[in-house]
Amino acid sequence: VFERCGFVPIETPAMENLSTLTGKYGEEGDQLIFKILNNGDFLEKADVEALAKKDSKALSFSISKKALRYDLTVPFARFVVMNQNELTFPFKRYQMQPVWRGDRPGRGRYQEFWQCDADIIGSDGLLNEVELVLIFDEALSAMGLTDFTIVLNNRKILAGMAEVFGISDRLTDFTVALDKLDKIGVDGVLQELNNRGFDSDSTGRIDAFLSKMTSVSSADETLSFVRDMLSESEIGLLGVQETEFIVNKVAPLGMKGKLKLDLTLARGLNYYTGAIFEVKARGVAIGSICGGGRYDDLTGVFGLPGMSGVGISFGADRIYDVLLELNLFPEFLNNAPDVVFANFGPEEAARCLPLVRQMRMMGLRTELYPDSAKMKKQFKYADDRKAKLMVIGGPDEWAKNVLTVKNMASGEQQEVPISKLIETVLTMIGH
């Protein structure tokens, strides 16, 4: 799907400079980055003060220069800056690689998991967001997953809300709490804001907003509700306008029921500045299976300002879990051999080898049992491996220039001249 949509593949190293990764994923994210211990005598250059104070965090930067990538977006931004003179912009790349996070493992939460990302950098047209929404649809549908919701919001709407609530200086704290609405409810969110030191004026306004919000449901209603609410905020209205564009362009393409606005969606990553996305599989409680958003200046910190980018990420492991739970895995994912040759001893096995090679060249999965074990054991092996056919030939058979082919499912077997073996096997397998 990525390639059909014009994205080109790249891969980046598992390790990035630790300094490249820190500060991009929020405070909690920084703590989850896996750091690589410097090789050799790392204590030689260790921060003496941190050592004396036993300050692990401070020490870590002096004994660890590299870290495992935490997502694919930051390495991508670093890659774009390093290769800016060779790339054609807008640059559309896809990347499918594992990432690592030192999270406590749990359902849908892994320390190593695969992300499959598609990003466009060097273009601020909202058509990119529209295309990415279509890619969610096309790729998930191709995997047989059709019952999902693409949740949409915009960081500018969240900034507008913070403006209107008079808490612009606390935007991150506000969005972090708001993002938890699903899990902890309205009271929980207000409690958390309270704990974080928000005054009752602002929590009162947020309370009123959350109550009203629950009364609107369709995208149109939500848009009109938030447009009214943010009528005094320039950035807020820009966010509404962007969201409207995406909704209006996507709706006629047969995705009406799949796209949903959610004004509380915030996403934890520091670098998002515009549209943000999340995809949830309906009927499976596993959190979001995809995410993404617009980042206006991620390459700026690496020395290339003014390069807006937008991207999405498929969480391959969670999608795997969902497909498994919904029983959507295709039957044909099957590595069973087509043919297993029995082994009657070194002499006979050596005579099988050219036949084995020939069958492989014809594309048949073919094995020669590697030891001259008891026939019972060899049959059990072929059975356990769900082999379709077994080819059997002892000294007597080789002397007569014949071999026996056995259909493992039906138990039927026939003796065939060696010269007709491959033809017979192909027919029996239905090639």
Place this chain on the structure above:
Amino acid sequence: VFERCGFVPIETPAMENLSTLTGKYGEEGDQLIFKILNNGDFLEKADVEALAKKDSKALSFSISKKALRYDLTVPFARFVVMNQNELTFPFKRYQMQPVWRGDRPGRGRYQEFWQCDADIIGSDGLLNEVELVLIFDEALSAMGLTDFTIVLNNRKILAGMAEVFGISDRLTDFTVALDKLDKIGVDGVLQELNNRGFDSDSTGRIDAFLSKMTSVSSADETLSFVRDMLSESEIGLLGVQETEFIVNKVAPLGMKGKLKLDLTLARGLNYYTGAIFEVKARGVAIGSICGGGRYDDLTGVFGLPGMSGVGISFGADRIYDVLLELNLFPEFLNNAPDVVFANFGPEEAARCLPLVRQMRMMGLRTELYPDSAKMKKQFKYADDRKAKLMVIGGPDEWAKNVLTVKNMASGEQQEVPISKLIETVLTMIGH
């Protein structure tokens, strides 16, 4: 190739327990393992004595529990032991994943590189070795690389030599020095043995062996030479017999010129016990591109003794380098778009979207330029991306229900009714 030969895929995590990896790769190998710093307050549980002494090596084990895999064989052995009750033996698996080594980077030497491994575990038949040699041949040939040498030796032969030379207690030191013959010559090897404290009796015998060895060339000559030399060593003769079996079974299968015996081949990994392999591309100075060997008890250290295994590994990055140097990369590795739609503005772009989607569904790589930039810039983009066709349509064209299709190579263009667009595009692309 692996699948046709009956191997099933597995993947293992990037991180293993540090204790799983240490002691498997020789002393030098241990130092090259990348260790992961424990998350959180790692100093809390740090070895106080090592800290006081500033002993980096001793400290590392108390602040790092995990490490990045160094090869695929040890993780595979760990996997087999953990899953022994679910697996069918002999178990044939392939695995293609990156590994990490803290080596100084250089030509053909990377800190992250991909290995593509095939192993059979739970079978000690030498037919496995024969099959693996055939896989070297089949896989490399499939990549267009035909000019290579498969170098063969046997750890038992090396052990036999050590016996005959009276240096059985120094087997590792002996093989490490011998393995460098290619690089440092006979004098260099003798010098190194001297430095390592070998007495003149043993170095004299080794000198005599090395001089005689250079006078034999064919596999048959080498076998007869080494059989004579090891006539007093039981283990040595067993190694000769194993090697003879492999050579005799492989030779009739059209690989005579490709297989070479080299009695100095040792390979650095501690766990090999029988046949050892290396593959070198002729005419490219980059070291070995594949390796492998028989290990009789690698699973023993993880609690499952008596499981002999044998495997091979393709070094994907070096093979890439060789293919690049020999200009063997196929032309068709090309991500150019089939069609780029020009963008005349939000209105026209929105009307293009359904056509874009339709073309993608037909398997065409199709892009819609994401911004309504100047036409010159959009044409340059399509050119730089080596697009085959561009579809162009401004307000006037849409009003007439036509679009212009331009062949980017020839410059030819034609106006077509929108209803005929896809048909025309398919014809022009030659689908």
